[in-house]
Amino acid sequence: MTADSYDVVVLGGGVAGCVLASRLSEDGGRSVCLVEAGPDHGPDPGGWPGGALDARALPREEMWERNVPVHRFRGRVIGGSSCVNGCWNTWGSAADHDEWERAGGSRWGFAAMEPYRAAAVRRMGLREVPDRELSPWSRAAVEAARELGHAEVDAGLPGAPGYGFPLLNAVDGRRWNAALAYLDADTRARANLTVLGNAVADRMVLRGGRVEGVVVRAGGVSRTLRAGLYVVAGGTFGSPALLMRSGIGPADPLREAGVSPAVDLPGVGANLSDQPGVFLPLVPTAELDAALAEKEREGELYVNRVLVRAASEYAAEGGWDLHILPSAGPPLFGSLPPGRYEAGVSAFLMKPVSRGRVRLRSADPEESPAIDPAFLSDPEGRDAAVLRSGLATARRFAESAALKGLAGLPEGTAAHELPEAELRARLGTYWHPVGTCAMGPAGDPSSVVDGEGRVHGVANLRVADASVLPTVPAANTQLPVLAAAEMLAAAMAAAPAS
C-alpha cells in the first residue's frame, strides 16, 4: 500500500460514514480511510464548537449552504447531520420493512435488522427522555393524547399507532453525535484508520467497469486516493451528486451539466422522498409563558419531547402515516422577546408518495446540486389529503381540555381546510430525505444499488447511507440509517473488495 492507497475508502463522514469507518476498521488487517468535506473536531467534546453540542436548539453553523430553503439543510462536519439535528430517534412500522424487503431482500426485514438497530442504540448511547425534560406543555400533551384515545407505545420500535417518546442522542443537554459515538479516542487510535477532514470527494475515476481512484480536494490541492472498495456515504443529496460527477447517472442530464456519462443509471438522483409538515400555531397564555420561562431558567426547556403516531385513512393496515408533534418553546426560526414563546401542533406526512429529484448544476463539487423535493406533487392529491387529515388531528389536540388552557387557536383557524396555495406556502420539512440511490433489482431501471449497497454496473463501488432507502420509514431517519449502516458494514466485512 502507498500512502494514498487503502483497502476501503469511505466517502462522506456523516451518520452512516462514521458507522462504516468504525466497524470496517475493527479488523486491524483492513486499512480504511474516511473522507469528510467538513471539519473533523476530534474525539474530545472539548474540541467541538459549543453550538454543535447544545441539544436544546438546531445549530446552523456547519451546513453545506446558508440562507437556503429549509429542505436543503444538511450538515458539513464529521458526524454529518447528526451534528445539526433534533436528537430524536424513532422506528417505523412493519409496512416499511415490507417495502424494503421487496427492494433489497430479507436482510431488510425487522427481525434481520434488529441486532443492528440494537447495536446502534448501544453505541450511540441512546436513552429515554428524562422526566425533568418534560415541560408543563409536554406533560399536558401527554394528557391530551390520552384524552383523545391514543394508547402509549414504544416509539423506538415498530408497533402500533399511539403516543410515545423518542430515544435521545443527548445527555444532560449535550448532543452526542455519530462522530463522538463511533469515532472515539480508542477507535481513532487504530493504526489502520485514517480520518481526513476538510477533504471533498470531487469525482471517482472509472475504468473497465471498476473505480480505479477517487479525486479528493483538500486545502486547494487535489490528490487521488486508491482502494479495493469505494463506499459512498455522502447522504441523500451528496451521494447522488458524487456518483453523477463520476459519470454514473442519467445520461442526458449529465451531459447538460458538463459530465461525460460512463454508466447510464437513470435512478441516480431520482426518487427523492422527504417528509413535509405544517405547523398549526397557537397563542400561548401568560401562564404557559411563565411556566416555560421557569423551565428555561433551569436550563431544561425542550421545545418538544412527545410524538403521536397517527393513521389517516390511507395508512397501511396496523401502521401510521403521520407524526403529530405538540411543541412550545423558543421559535425554531426567528426570535421573540425574552419570556415569550411559540406554541403549536405540527402534522408531518410520514409516508409521502410524491417523488422529487436531485440533479447536478455543474461538475464543481462545491456547487450544491439542484434539489426539488416536489412536496405534494402526486397527481391523485393523496399526500395533500393525508396532511389535511393530520391537521385535523392537530386541531383536535389544540382543542383538547388538556392543552386549551395553555394555548388557544387564533380566530378563524381551520388549518385542515386551508386553501391549496396556503397549505403549500406553509409547508416545512421534518428533514428526513431518502431514496436518491435507491436499492432494487439490477433489472429495474429506477434502482441504483442492490440490497448490500453494490452499485449496479460498477464492480467495486457501494453506496451505504440514507440515499439507498427506496422509501422513507414512518419514523425519524437517524436510527434507521445507523442500523442500515451497521448492517451494510457487516455485509462488506463478510465480502471484502466487491
Ligand SMILES: Cc1cc2nc3c(=O)[nH]c(=O)nc-3n(C[C@H](O)[C@H](O)[C@H](O)COP(=O)(O)OP(=O)(O)OC[C@H]3O[C@@H](n4cnc5c(N)ncnc54)[C@H](O)[C@@H]3O)c2cc1C
Ligand atoms: C436540520 C435537521 C434535523 C434533523 N433532525 C433529525 C432528528 O431529530 N432525528 C432523526 O432521526 N433524524 C433527523 N435528521 C435526519 C438525520 O440527521 C439524517 O437522516 C442522517 O444524518 C442521514 O445520515 P447520512 O449518513 O445519510 O447523511 P449525513 O449524516 O448528512 O452525512 C453525509 C456526510 O457526507 C459528507 N459529504 C457529502 N458529500 C461529500 C463529498 N463530496 N466529499 C466528502 N464528504 C461529503 C457531508 O459533509 C456529511 O458529513 C435531521 C436532519 C437535519 C438536516
